[in-house]
Amino acid sequence: MKRVWVVIFNVLLLGLPLLAWAADPGEKTADFASKQVKIEGLNAINYFFASTYNDSKMMFAIVVTVIMGVVGGIIAFATDRILKIIGMDVSKIEHHE
Amino acid sequence: MDFLTVYLPIAEQNFSALILVAIGFAVGVLGGFFGVGGAWVVTPALNIFGFPMAYAIGTDLAHIFGKSIVATAKHRKMGNVDMKLGIWSIIGSVIGVEAGAQVIMWLSTMKIAGGDTLAGPVVRYSYMVLLFGLGIYMLYDYATKDKRAAAKAATASVAAAAPKKAWNLPPMMHFPASGITISFWTVMGVFFFTGFLSGFLGVGGGFIRMPALIYLIGCPTAIAVGTDLFSVLFAGAYGCWTYGVKGVVDIVAAIYMLVGASIGAQIGVTAVKYIRGYGIRLLFAIMIILAGVSVALKQFGLTTMAAWVVMGAAMSMCAIIMAKLWAGFKKEQAEKMAH
Numbered sequence: 339m340k341r342v343w344v345v346i347f348n349v350l351l352l353g354l355p356l357l358a359w360a361a362d363p364g365e366k367t368a369d370f371a372s373k374q375v376k377i378e379g380l381n382a383i384n385y386f387f388a389s390t391y392n393d394s395k396m397m398f399a400i401v402v403t404v405i406m407g408v409v410g411g412i413i414a415f416a417t418d419r420i421l422k423i424i425g426m427d428v429s430k431i432e433h434h435e
Numbered sequence: 436m437d438f439l440t441v442y443l444p445i446a447e448q449n450f451s452a453l454i455l456v457a458i459g460f461a462v463g464v465l466g467g468f469f470g471v472g473g474a475w476v477v478t479p480a481l482n483i484f485g486f487p488m489a490y491a492i493g494t495d496l497a498h499i500f501g502k503s504i505v506a507t508a509k510h511r512k513m514g515n516v517d518m519k520l521g522i523w524s525i526i527g528s529v530i531g532v533e534a535g536a537q538v539i540m541w542l543s544t545m546k547i548a549g550g551d552t553l554a555g556p557v558v559r560y561s562y563m564v565l566l567f568g569l570g571i572y573m574l575y576d577y578a579t580k581d582k583r584a585a586a587k588a589a590t591a592s593v594a595a596a597a598p599k600k601a602w603n604l605p606p607m608m609h610f611p612a613s614g615i616t617i618s619f620w621t622v623m624g625v626f627f628f629t630g631f632l633s634g635f636l637g638v639g640g641g642f643i644r645m646p647a648l649i650y651l652i653g654c655p656t657a658i659a660v661g662t663d664l665f666s667v668l669f670a671g672a673y674g675c676w677t678y679g680v681k682g683v684v685d686i687v688a689a690i691y692m693l694v695g696a697s698i699g700a701q702i703g704v705t706a707v708k709y710i711r712g713y714g715i716r717l718l719f720a721i722m723i724i725l726a727g728v729s730v731a732l733k734q735f736g737l738t739t740m741a742a743w744v745v746m747g748a749a750m751s752m753c754a755i756i757m758a759k760l761w762a763g764f765k766k767e768q769a770e771k772m773a774h
Contacts, residue, residue, distance in 0.1 A: 370489070370540065370682040375447055384444040387686055391445055399679025402686045406497050406675055409690055410504030413697040417505075421701055 446490050446685040454484060454746070455688055459498065459695025461749035466502070466696070467703020468710075468756055469719055474499050476749055477692065478637040479562055479730045483741045488554040489543040490685060492536075492637035493678030497689035499639050500671035502696050507664050516661040517612040517654065520622070524662060527623045528670035531630020536677050538635055543683075559734045561636060566727030569642070573720035615653045625651060630670055634677075639667045699753070706756050709763025715756070722752045 377388045391398045441452045458480045466473035474495055481491035542554035609616045625647040629640035641663050648659035678684045725748035732741035 370543070373682050375444055377444075380442070380444060384442060384687065388444040391682065395680050395682050398682070399676045399684075402497055402679040402684050402689075403500065403672055403676045405686060406501040406689060406693065407504055407672070409693055410501035410697070413501075413694065414505040417697055417701045421705070 441687065441691070443685045443687050445682070446486060446494075446688065448485060450484070450688065452691055455691035456695035457746065457750065459692030459697075460699040461695075461746075461753050462692075463502070463696035463699020463701075464703040464706075464753040464756055465699075465719070465722070465749070466506075467700035468706050468715075469703075474502075474638045475562070475566065475636070475642075475723075476726055476745065478558070479726060479733070480745050480749075481688070482555070482559070483729060483733045483738060483745055486685075486688075487543070487683075488552070488558050489539055489678075489681070489683040492539055492558070492635075493674075493681065493683035494685045494689050494692075495637035496532075496633065496671060496674035496678055497684045497686065498692040498696060499633075499637075499667070500675040501689065501693040502700065503639070503664065503668045503671045505693075505697050505700060507668055516665045517610055517658050520610050520613060520652075520654070520658075521662050521665045523608075523622050524626045524666040525669045527626025528630035528633070528666055529673045531627040531632075532634035532670050532674045533630075533677055534627075535631040535634020535636075536674070536681065540681055540683075556734060558636060559730050562730045563727050563734070565636070566723050566730065570720050570724035570727060573716060573723065577717050577720060613652075613654045613658050617652055622652060626666065629666075633670050633674055637674075639671065641667060702757060702760065706760040706763075709767070710756065710759045715759075718752060718755060722748050 374392045375388045377385055377392065380388055387398075387401075390401055439451055439453045440449050441455075442448075443450050458477055462473040462476050465476070477495040477498065478488075478491045481494060482488055486494065539554050539558070542557055543552045545553040547553055547556070603618050606619045607616055608619050608622060625644065629644040629647070632638055632640045632643065644666060645659055645663050648654040648662060649656060654662065675684065725744055729741040729745035729748070732738070732744060
């Protein structure tokens, strides 16, 4: 009997996250999914982001994720160098409470 | 100061670059110093300064992902990751982030009076509960620190109790690197819940995941720190991507904030070396409560006052940390000169 309850609990719990999709969000988020932003008069960088956004949200998402990762990596490297130059070596941080 | 105004192509609005960098900077200093992300300032601040709630959360998650790469490079604690637990953290967090994001997008389709959507008040009230709750808990923690220290000293000889594994519903999982055996549902529950918070509020979730990893799952602290960073990295990446697919990430704003946050984080992390004492936690608790006050002010239509409160509190906190850091740095230099 206990085993049956375990199986029932597991099935119920596995089904919980599906509720998030059950609301048919694809249809309800149509406003954003089909949204087009203006590209007239933008500088080169903004034009690139805006036109990628208009062409494909999937491509835009990939571009955003890759750029944020790359920019994060570049900044981490650059600030580490700068701090070492001004004499604040924080490579061995020990946290304390 | 028109030259500091930038056009955000996805949010389609002009915004002060100075405010974006300042928000990022404040979050970086606080996160670097206190060891929690501090992203709970970003979503309310962006919303207060005019971002619709879905854009505020999406942009915040994008900047969290960039910042988590900086944090991972900085702390170099990825070696402490329990890889098996880390993989499960990715699965639980990704499902949680997506569930949170779906709820936000669903709420964003429901218009309410004043041109806002239901996502605005729902997230703001959630933030009020979170920030006031956390702030009051930290004040209580500060007020009772002496009593707890005495109690700890009295029980020091007693062996530490094993973490309570509250729920042992099968299947059970064994994590050799952490030396723990625990219910699959406890593991998934922790990561799903923190992932949901990330997707729903635009926070990293470390302030809940860290204690949960240590006290609920029973991870050693070093492994908890590494696994938390690992989890934030992937949850942030997924959050950035999924909000990007949904079209509500302003990448230009996220980059400005990331630059500010990265500089701030270096200062915050460096300040850990120079500032000691429990007093700074009191200021942090007050800062969290003021952030909650600013969200309440925004909810009740006092947007200008909300902007002053959130930025004033964040920048004051940064100024105090930087002043103490500078004093500590000068003192160290003087001591070096004396020897």
